[in-house]
Amino acid sequence: MTFVRPSFRHPSQPTNALGYTRKDYEGAISTLCAGCGHDSISNAIIQACFEIPLEPHKVVKMSGIGCSSKTPAYYLGRSHGFNSVHGRMPSIATGANMANRDLVYLGVSGDGDTASIGMGQFIHVLRRDLNLTYVVMNNGCYGLTKGQDSATADRGSKSKKGIPNPFESIDLCEMAIQLGAGFVARGFSGDKQQLVPLLKAALLHQGIALIDVISPCVTFNNTSGSTKSYQYVRDHIEATGTFDFIPLRQEIVVEYDEGATQAVTMHDGSVITLHKSVSGIDVTSRRHALDLLEAEREQGRLLTGILFLDPESEDTHAILKTSLTPLNQLSREDLCPGAAALDEVNGHFR
Amino acid sequence: MKPTKTENPEYFHHVIDCQYACPAHTQVPEYIRLITEGRYDDAYMVNWISNVFPGILGRICDRPCEPACRRGRVEKEPVAICRLKRVAADYKESIKARLPVAPAAKNGRRIALIGGGPASLTVARDLLPLGYQVDLFDNQSAAGGFIRTQVPSFRLPKEVLDEEVNQILDMGVTCHFDHYVGSMKKMLGQGYDAIFVGTGAPRGRDLADLPGRREGDPFIHIGIDWLAAVLYRHVHRIGTRVLVIGGGNTAMDCCRTARRLGGEKVKVVVRSPRAEMKASPWEIEDALHEDIPIHDQLSPLEFVIKDGRLAGMLFERVEGRVDDQGRRRLLPTGEAPVFLPCDEVLLAVGQQNAFPWIERDIGIAFGRNGLPVLDEITHQSTLPRVFFGGDAAFGPKNVITAVAQGHRAAISIHLLCEGRDLHQRPHPRVNLTGQKMGYHDWIYDSHVTDDERQIVPTVEKVKSLKDRLLEVELGFDRDRGQLESRRCLNCDVQTIFIAQTCIECDACTDICPVTCINFIAGGDEDDLRRRLQIPADNREQTLYVSPVLPTGRVMVKDENVCLHCGLCAERCPTASWEMSKFTYHEAQAEDV
Numbered sequence: 001m002t003f004v005r006p007s008f009r010h011p012s013q014p015t016n017a018l019g020y021t022r023k024d025y026e027g028a029i030s031t032l033c034a035g036c037g038h039d040s041i042s043n044a045i046i047q048a049c050f051e052i053p054l055e056p057h058k059v060v061k062m063s064g065i066g067c068s069s070k071t072p073a074y075y076l077g078r079s080h081g082f083n084s085v086h087g088r089m090p091s092i093a094t095g096a097n098m099a100n101r102d103l104v105y106l107g108v109s110g111d112g113d114t115a116s117i118g119m120g121q122f123i124h125v126l127r128r129d130l131n132l133t134y135v136v137m138n139n140g141c142y143g144l145t146k147g148q149d150s151a152t153a154d155r156g157s158k159s160k161k162g163i164p165n166p167f168e169s170i171d172l173c174e175m176a177i178q179l180g181a182g183f184v185a186r187g188f189s190g191d192k193q194q195l196v197p198l199l200k201a202a203l204l205h206q207g208i209a210l211i212d213v214i215s216p217c218v219t220f221n222n223t224s225g226s227t228k229s230y231q232y233v234r235d236h237i238e239a240t241g242t243f244d245f246i247p248l249r250q251e252i253v254v255e256y257d258e259g260a261t262q263a264v265t266m267h268d269g270s271v272i273t274l275h276k277s278v279s280g281i282d283v284t285s286r287r288h289a290l291d292l293l294e295a296e297r298e299q300g301r302l303l304t305g306i307l308f309l310d311p312e313s314e315d316t317h318a319i320l321k322t323s324l325t326p327l328n329q330l331s332r333e334d335l336c337p338g339a340a341a342l343d344e345v346n347g348h349f350r
Numbered sequence: 351m352k353p354t355k356t357e358n359p360e361y362f363h364h365v366i367d368c369q370y371a372c373p374a375h376t377q378v379p380e381y382i383r384l385i386t387e388g389r390y391d392d393a394y395m396v397n398w399i400s401n402v403f404p405g406i407l408g409r410i411c412d413r414p415c416e417p418a419c420r421r422g423r424v425e426k427e428p429v430a431i432c433r434l435k436r437v438a439a440d441y442k443e444s445i446k447a448r449l450p451v452a453p454a455a456k457n458g459r460r461i462a463l464i465g466g467g468p469a470s471l472t473v474a475r476d477l478l479p480l481g482y483q484v485d486l487f488d489n490q491s492a493a494g495g496f497i498r499t500q501v502p503s504f505r506l507p508k509e510v511l512d513e514e515v516n517q518i519l520d521m522g523v524t525c526h527f528d529h530y531v532g533s534m535k536k537m538l539g540q541g542y543d544a545i546f547v548g549t550g551a552p553r554g555r556d557l558a559d560l561p562g563r564r565e566g567d568p569f570i571h572i573g574i575d576w577l578a579a580v581l582y583r584h585v586h587r588i589g590t591r592v593l594v595i596g597g598g599n600t601a602m603d604c605c606r607t608a609r610r611l612g613g614e615k616v617k618v619v620v621r622s623p624r625a626e627m628k629a630s631p632w633e634i635e636d637a638l639h640e641d642i643p644i645h646d647q648l649s650p651l652e653f654v655i656k657d658g659r660l661a662g663m664l665f666e667r668v669e670g671r672v673d674d675q676g677r678r679r680l681l682p683t684g685e686a687p688v689f690l691p692c693d694e695v696l697l698a699v700g701q702q703n704a705f706p707w708i709e710r711d712i713g714i715a716f717g718r719n720g721l722p723v724l725d726e727i728t729h730q731s732t733l734p735r736v737f738f739g740g741d742a743a744f745g746p747k748n749v750i751t752a753v754a755q756g757h758r759a760a761i762s763i764h765l766l767c768e769g770r771d772l773h774q775r776p777h778p779r780v781n782l783t784g785q786k787m788g789y790h791d792w793i794y795d796s797h798v799t800d801d802e803r804q805i806v807p808t809v810e811k812v813k814s815l816k817d818r819l820l821e822v823e824l825g826f827d828r829d830r831g832q833l834e835s836r837r838c839l840n841c842d843v844q845t846i847f848i849a850q851t852c853i854e855c856d857a858c859t860d861i862c863p864v865t866c867i868n869f870i871a872g873g874d875e876d877d878l879r880r881r882l883q884i885p886a887d888n889r890e891q892t893l894y895v896s897p898v899l900p901t902g903r904v905m906v907k908d909e910n911v912c913l914h915c916g917l918c919a920e921r922c923p924t925a926s927w928e929m930s931k932f933t934y935h936e937a938q939a940e941d942v
Contacts, residue, residue, distance in 0.1 A: 005861070005917065007800055007863075008863060008864060008913060011423060011424065012884055013884060014884070030921075034920065034921045034923045035853070035857045035921065039857055040855065040856045043860040190855060222853075230853045
């Protein structure tokens with residue numbers, strides 16, 4: 001097997017505003033199965049970070065256990081990273097985020113790592129609205145242990161074994177909307193045109209941003225009876241619309257027709273303009289989003305794109321009113337201000 | 351843009367940049383791989399079949415392949431293809447038994463070759479195995495033509511030349527050396543079925559009208575004649591201060607030979623700016639290395655004679671400017687003339703064709719430029735059984751072009767003798783061989799090394815300048831040759847896309863190190879070139895476009911900088927990319 005990717009790149013590969021090329025965001029060569037959707041997501045992450053652009057040394061990539069959680073090795077080779085315990089990525093991310101709020105946190109998890117063993121962690125990180133981009137590489141099966149159905153496998157879906165899944169599935173996006181996440185989206189690994197802008201918007205969103213990415217498992221779950229195969233997803237996909245993501249600092253030059261578009265100004269002043277393909281959609285309404293997800297599901301369709309966006313959402317630091325200086329940068333003097341300061345604090349309670 | 355027709359052998363041929371650029375279409379990646387495997391005999395034979403003179407060309411070829419080499423677009427420098435050819439020639443053991451043999455029973459056809467240079471020898475090699483009787487006429491005492499008389503021995507040793515020339519003569523050529531053909535009319539009367547003219551461009555241009563030319567004659571020499579005189583040992587010495595006029599490869603040979611015959615202060619003077627000189631960059635480098643300065647943008651004005659001896663030359667400074675008609679020309683700057691002192695002058699200002707021996711009333715038409723009127727494909731003159739090839743056909747080019755033309759003329763002669771249409775050319779022999787061995791194993795070495803181009807070691811300058819017969823370049827040793835051969839990107843191993851089985855998972859796009867694979871909406875060529883992830887700006891390189899895929903998109907691959915690393919095929923879950931070796935064997939007379 002070729003474990004070495006040639007070091008040459010296209011001689012006219014572009015550089016971004018920070019002077020980096022795409023190569024500066026790459027990682028090691030993937031050891032996942034050929035054709036794995038996860039590799040496409042890794043590449044979308046590389047592309048998004050390159051395009052934003054983020055400084056590689058200011059990104060932290062977090063993961064748990066599973067095929068999905070191996071992927072941080074394959075992107076952002078010059079960033080910080082932590083491959084944690086199964087299902088415990090949110091806790092580790094929380095700790096890191098509390099210690100240093102100035103970095104960009106990117107957590108990657110799978111459907112097993114999130115919807116089974118990590119479910120307890122998942123729902124609470126949503127509730128707390130941690131400033132984290134949470135990407136679920138969702139293939140509906142446990143690929144690393146030979147393809148058993150996972151908790152996100154749709155009822156009736158058949159993997160390679162051929163036995164229909166008897167259980168109800170978990171819709172991670174619906175849960176996230178219910179639990180107060182400020183940015184909820186769904187993507188498909190086979191559609192980078194949609195996925196890259198989703199990732200860019202999510203990475204710049206303040207607070208938790210969940211992207212559930214349907215990512216076919218070519219080895220165990222790309223069969224004709226599966227609802228998470230390349231073919232099935234392509235046949236049943238429906239997008240809320242295409243959208244433009246205009247980061248802060250960039251002038252908005254295009255004017256859109258009010259009826260067919262919806263512009264949402266984000267926390268940092270960036271603007272997301274959605275070109276609606278589903279009529280009447282309002283991505284800032286929780287109830288609307290949940291209704292729409294259910295309605296599309298009844299039709300047997302898979303709704304993708306931005307599903308819910310709360311531009312007012314507050315992240316954990318804002319909720320807890322923590323210090324604006326990252327905690328890991330506070331000095332001994334800041335943390336132990338002395339007896340006089342203690343007396344003053346105590347004075348408030350008298 | 352319509353789906354690419356890969357069934358047309360020219361498509362994949364074009365992807366093999368080096369082979370495509372080689373006039374004789376030598377299978378370059380194939381022989382380079384054989385060198386990597388240490389199979390020097392096989393590597394030599396792959397060369398010999400196409401270019402006939404691997405040892406010679408491995409030293410003096412003009413290397414059109416190297417500027418074309420894909421590696422040069424990905425990294426700093428191309429693969430040292432030419433020097434690898436020499437490696438094959440240097441380390442081969444015995445290939446005698448593998449050379450074709452002329453059959454004892456002849457086919458009854460007689461061919462005359464006039465001039466014994468590379469073009470004629472190629473015709474002989476192609477036609478002898480088919481049973482032709484071949485008579486060769488040359489006014490020199492040995493065959494080889496230009497490569498014998500004008501290429502100095504320090505670049506091309508006599509033994510190498512003799513070996514490869516004799517390989518052909520020994521196949522059964524009837525040689526008439528020291529035989530100047532003075533009349534084509536007489537040749538035509540001798541009953542040959544076809545006559546091939548490969549007399550080269552034998553006349554060096556003079557500066558006859560320059561003042562002082564006649565008075566200075568004993569000290570002024572025509573470069574190519576002087577080189578021949580050195581070879582035949584009629585000339586042993588040259589003055590201390592020598593001016594070489596001209597900027598081509600002959601000028602470089604003249605100045606370097608002059609350095610070896612006592613020229614201590616040898617200068618090259620050229621009209622054009624340095625960057626536009628015709629000589630190959632590496633030959634200019636070699637001259638500079640031997641302490642020969644190049645004075646550019648100087649146009650000769652006068653030979654200055656003092657007391658009956660040549661004292662030097664006057665030049666006027668020129669520069670490139672656009673004239674009234676919008677053409678760029680070298681025009682005088684108006685500065686005072688420059689005087690360069692010298693004892694002798696060598697003129698290397700171009701070569702001309704000359705056919706004083708061909709009567710103009712026998713049906714062979716000549717154009718205004720003094721060249722014969724020829725069919726560009728068949729090389730046939732207006733007299734059907736007379737063919738021209740090499741420098742004699744379309745003016746001075748290079749050895750490898752002469753070889754290619756020899757092959758083409760041989761096909762024409764064979765077709766003529768068989769009574770067939772000369773324009774019904776035989777097709778190339780092509781083949782595709784899958785390279786897959788296992789899940790991730792390939793027959794070819796797919797690893798792309800980071801090594802930079804190896805430098806050819808040379809003899810110490812002090813030594814080489816004392817002996818004009820001592821070859822300057824030592825060539826690669828085996829180890830260095832293999833380091834260099836591994837730099838080849840195997841561009842003949844083609845990436846073949848099978849649209850029917852593609853599931854558009856993007857795995858190939860994601861893994862491709864040089865971002866050449868794209869899945870995008872179709873469009874016309876300009877539109878596609880613009881919309882690729884990295885726009886395809888190199889228009890000399892083709893786009894490989896698939897039929898429309900299930901999502902309505904097409905696969906577009908920009909062949910420009912593909913490393914042929916096979917990762918697309920390794921990462922494809924449905925084997926929709928295949929790595930297949932494409933062999934393209936240019937048709938020769940035996941394929942008629």
